[in-house]
Amino acid sequence: MARLRRRFFQRDGVLLVLLTVLSFGLMASGEPVRWGVGRVLEALLYTPLERVIGAGRGFWAGTTGKRLEEEAVRLREENTLLAEAAAENERLRAALGFRQRVRGPMIPAEVIGRRGTFVEPLILIDRGRDAAITVNMPVVGVNGLVGRIVETSGTTSWVMPLTNPACRVSGVVRRSGVVGIVAARPGGALALTGVPLLADVAPGDLVVTSGLGGVFPAGWPVGEAVAMAPEFGGLLSRVELRPATNLDLLEEVFVLRGQFSPPDPRVEELAPPDQLEGAPTPAVPPRMQELP
């Protein structure tokens, strides 16, 4: 037994102990270490790999006929210019209708810049402290939740989108009420994580914000369930989501502040309580009455 133990823990045992200590150190570390390791690995492994793939694509394009490609690019540009006017018109109409649907104060803004790769994407908008925007305000688009404000200056603000790994939102499957944490997935996708293995979730289910946590309002669409997959190494499941908002194509957003209502069509059809016939005169809210 002692011989076997000696053989097992010869000098290689030191390496094993070292790796064990390192692993426990990583487990005890927080999110910044995770991002740091992710950034280093991205720089060392994935970025060179992407460059190789990019070079391969370029070579492939060259071999399949440069003239045809140039012609295609020119035609695509013309097509884009023509489609842009129609798309803008459509978008602004949708935004106008959206703004009419949502109650409560909100600040319209335009996307004017982006930063970061898939590790930590951020979006720059053209409204800042001058427009009363503060950190942690939720940001929505016409189709659903976009993210939250993480930094503001006088005239601009940085928005951390849902596809940023640091952005976590409590989500709920609207049909079955299954709750989980919406987290970013590589490639700009989203996933509802921490879902019980046998939870009632089906493809096509809409996942909306649950309102837990106090930062994001409840009821805003986050994404649509596409598939269930096991979480790596765990016995829980994650629900792969197709994001409700395509962040790559995002141009107009709205920063929410104060009290607001979710864009629930059933709610939209009802008149506000104070406009109903026979409705009592709004009194001072009970919580306020209790205050000295």
Added chain:
Amino acid sequence: MTWIVTLLVQAVTSAIETSLGGPWLRGHVWFDLTSGIVVYVALFRGRRAGAIAGFAGGLLADLAGPGPLGRTSLLLAWAGYLVGTAGERMPRENRLIQYVLVVLTVLARQVAMLALSTGPFGDIGPAAFLFYALPTALASGVAALACYRLTAKLGVFRVR
């Protein structure tokens, strides 16, 4: 040089698992290629290489998943070391032994993850083990053997 090849293989495997991990098979069964590579490296390059390959593969798996960093690294580093130690006394060319080692490694990973995880476990029980962990381990063993044959033909690793 072997370390670089090992890390690159683990990185590519991690990228494949990250992008294709879910939809490979129906339901909750998936191919745990990372564990398969750890077993292969441990068998043919020794326990030290197995431990490092396990640590690297586990780190990449942790980065791709929502769990804490270092959890899978710890498990796969130990798995690589143990398999490497066992491989010194076994006919490592035997496919049945390779298959069994991969299945045991994947199963150990699943069970250990259950023990180390801190999330809610409301619905996890024997059924989950039978319909998720066991099929995953068996399927991973088949996939690993296929990869081993391909790798042997390509001559990526020389047997030490």
